[in-house]
Amino acid sequence: MLARAGAGALAAVVLFLSGAWGAFALAFRFPGRYAARIVAASVWALGCVVLWVAWIGWHVSWAPAALLIAFVALLAWWATIRPRNDRLWADDVARLMHGEVEGSRVVLHNVRDFNWRSDDDYDVRWDTREYDLERLARADAILSYWSGEAIAHAMLSFGFEDGRHVVFSVEIRRKRGEAFSEIGGFFRQFELILIAADESDIVRVRSNVRGEDDYLFPLRMTHDAMCSLFLSYVAAANELVGKPRFYNTVTSNCTTIVYRMAKRIDGALPFDLRLLLTGYLPEYLSDNGTLDRRLGVDEWRRLGRITDRARATGPQDDFSAAIRVGVPPAQSPPSGDSTA
Incomplete structure (x- = not known):
């Protein structure tokens, strides 16, 4: 019974x-x-x-x-519902980034460099950029909090010896006039896009235009690991050009895709709920040694809060240099360790 x-x-x-x-x-x-x-x-x-x-x-x-x-x-x-690349897209996700790799030389096409005055008022600019991975100097996680302390959008910024930075960001690909919906992200409402952009575009629009709260965390990685992760982003972007995918709020979002790419470098990297509750990603990075343990997470948060510095910048300022004032660079891990 x-x-x-x-x-x-x-x-x-x-x-x-x-x-x-x-x-x-x-x-x-x-x-x-x-x-x-x-x-x-x-x-x-x-x-x-x-x-x-x-x-x-x-x-x-x-x-x-x-x-x-x-x-x-x-x-x-x-x-029968399939992802597509041929819709009428919003301007900021209209072009797919893709790249060519020859030795240490990487050419990225459709790098976004918008000048944002508001969400509806901006100058459209897409560039082709060339990078030398031999001169790759640092990698930083940038978290943009937009819905409480547990929810943030995660981006990865790569910095080069000449002072240039390029940010990779996994985002929804909105159709023109479409708004984001967390629930819709479970039901194939959005395609997925990998954006490459200047920090003065993709970080500044969140901190200065959308009123989000942004933090920068220097990552403790070897040069080889940084190069591998950079190339993983390029490979993922190239794959999306020929094989579009749907965004999913849980399984294919801004951190789970980065996790899968990073796991190729470090197979021991554990899965954790904090990969979904992205606001707590710094604690996850600290536990795994990717965030330098010289300082505690709370101290990294205090030093790495870039919101006020970003909002104080003007059009002629070096945005990347300004947001890093007072943020110590990460120490390199011992040779042979990807993160230590």
Whole structure:
């Protein structure tokens, strides 16, 4: 009797979750305007409720088969939704970065260098840049907090001996006029894009225009590890040109993709909940030795808070130099260690 009740409860949970998933999937991805999507989601939800009641309450024999057929049909439709690169994109994600590697020389195409005055007022500029990995000098994690202390957008900045910096950022690829939705990120609403940009663009727009709170953390990595991670970004960007992917709020976001690339360098790198709650990423980096342990995490946060320094910069200032004032560089790890 108990086993039967447990099986019934499990079936009820599965039915509820599958029905709710289907309603959200239709609400976000059913073809047509917002009203059509809401109608489709409502019809699905109502149909599920009627069939559940018919099966569990009225013991109608064909109700479970109808539920199964409906869900299989929904999954078949879901499988037809494919990521694409040929939509009408928002200006800041309109071009795909890609690169060419020849020895230590890397040429990046479509490096973003916008001048932002507001979210809707900016100068569009895309450049081709050349970098020499022999002159790669540092790597910094930049966290931009936009929704409380647990949620931040993570970016990785690579600095060269000549003072230039390029930031790689995994982001959603919004269509023109589209707004970000955390829930939509679970339901194939957005494609994924890897942006390469100047710090005066991609960091400044968050700190100075969108009012986010930004922090810089110097990473403790060998030169070889930095080069490998840089090249992993280039390879990932090149792959997206030929094989677009969907962004996913949990499985394909700004930190999980970086984690997968970094794990190729250090296979012992553990997975951790803090890779999802990105606001706590500095603690994860410290525990794994990637954040220099000369200072505690709280002290790195205090020194690395760049928000005020970023907002104090003018158009003619060296933005990258200004935000690093007072932030000590990371010490190099011992030879043969990727992070130590």
